[in-house]
Amino acid sequence: MKHDNSTANNGSALRYGMFIPLAFMIASVISCCFSYSTAKQNITEDLNDAMLALANENSELWTRPDTIAAIRQMYETTHKPLIYEASDVNFRNNSLKDEAYFTLALVDKKNAAPNIRGNKIASDSIMLVPELAADGFAIKVQGFADCSMASVFSASDQTLPGILFSLSILSLTGMFVWRKRTPEISVTEIAAVPASPSLNGIKLTPMQRQFAQMLLDAPDMKVDKRTLCETLWDNKSNAEESLYTLVRRTKSALSEANLEIVCNRGDSYELRVTS
Numbered sequence: 001m002k003h004d005n006s007t008a009n010n011g012s013a014l015r016y017g018m019f020i021p022l023a024f025m026i027a028s029v030i031s032c033c034f035s036y037s038t039a040k041q042n043i044t045e046d047l048n049d050a051m052l053a054l055a056n057e058n059s060e061l062w063t064r065p066d067t068i069a070a071i072r073q074m075y076e077t078t079h080k081p082l083i084y085e086a087s088d089v090n091f092r093n094n095s096l097k098d099e100a101y102f103t104l105a106l107v108d109k110k111n112a113a114p115n116i117r118g119n120k121i122a123s124d125s126i127m128l129v130p131e132l133a134a135d136g137f138a139i140k141v142q143g144f145a146d147c148s149m150a151s152v153f154s155a156s157d158q159t160l161p162g163i164l165f166s167l168s169i170l171s172l173t174g175m176f177v178w179r180k181r182t183p184e185i186s187v188t189e190i191a192a193v194p195a196s197p198s199l200n201g202i203k204l205t206p207m208q209r210q211f212a213q214m215l216l217d218a219p220d221m222k223v224d225k226r227t228l229c230e231t232l233w234d235n236k237s238n239a240e241e242s243l244y245t246l247v248r249r250t251k252s253a254l255s256e257a258n259l260e261i262v263c264n265r266g267d268s269y270e271l272r273v274t275s
Helices: 002-017 019-062 065-078 094-098 149-155 159-192 206-217 225-233 239-255
Strands: 082-085 100-107 121-128 138-145 222-224 259-264 268-273
Touching: 002 019, 019 094, 019 100, 019 121, 019 138, 019 149, 019 159, 065 082, 065 100, 065 138, 094 100, 206 222, 206 225, 206 239, 206 268, 222 225, 225 239, 225 268, 239 259
Parallel strands: none
Antiparallel strands: 082 100, 100 138, 121 138, 222 268, 259 268
16 A cells, blocks of 8 residues: 555656646746747837937938938839948947948838838938928838848847756756656566465365355455354254364465465454465
């Protein structure tokens, strides 16, 4: 019984213990997503700051009539906005110089700015309105970064996700080691428990087998003489003598199977397993 309780407790502890590496793994994924989102937001803010600085520095140049005319002519030819390379723009993240650029698009009430397709990180936009603007013309400035998922991930801080992931692997390894050791203990304990006695393979007469089976089926494998006489011979006058003879003959047959019939003070008979 103690072995059964111990095995059940180990199995229950193992099942609940599996939630520990699972919790660490989930926490690692969540923190990884937050770090990735924070890195992406930082790139957007870097683009916004650089766009504002660039617009303040070049607003007069970009709102001149000849610039507007050049932008209009280019759009009519290519149907794309004017692209300003960001190699000379200052970013907090210097790697953005090779991945970022700014677009200058001529917009008015009739013409909206063309869409930039692709999976890009975009900044906010700003409108530069010329002082002598006709028909509501304005220059729309916006920054973009061709950052792949891998580049954003490399720019994010993955220290905490890495620690949580390592803890999940360590705890999972510990659970598997514990699970591997637990069955070995259980097998040893089970082997120490003696098997229930059986009459299979023992040569017995029908009367001897009925007698031995009554002992096997009884609590503590013990039956009083009166019950045996009533069951086997219907309490005939010579039942006790017949019982004595039956016990003597059955003893020799059961001794080969390491079973012994013991008489308890002449009141009952008991079946015991001998080593």
